[in-house]
Amino acid sequence: MTKSPEATFRLSNVSSSVFVQEAGGNGQPKRKFRTVNVQRSYRDGDETKFTSSFSMGDLPAAIRCLQLAQGHVEAKEAEVSA
DSSP: OOOOOSEEEEETTEEEEEEEEEEEETTEEEEEEEEEEEEEEEEETTEEEEESOOOGGGHHHHHHHHHHHHHHHHHHHHHHHO
């Protein structure tokens, strides 16, 4: 079963998605943490595909998507700490 992202940030054909993961169990306390996936979509004929490779022109959007994801993760961590 694929988990849905908690949040997705998209600029043009670049996106970053934040996923909530859980670790622990088996006698260890469970804890949640977040991971971020960044990708670029492109067309191959009629099919949409995704890659984690970026050209020079994609980098500004990738950086901004990562900044937005970082802000989201920091806000969620601040909620837990409060």
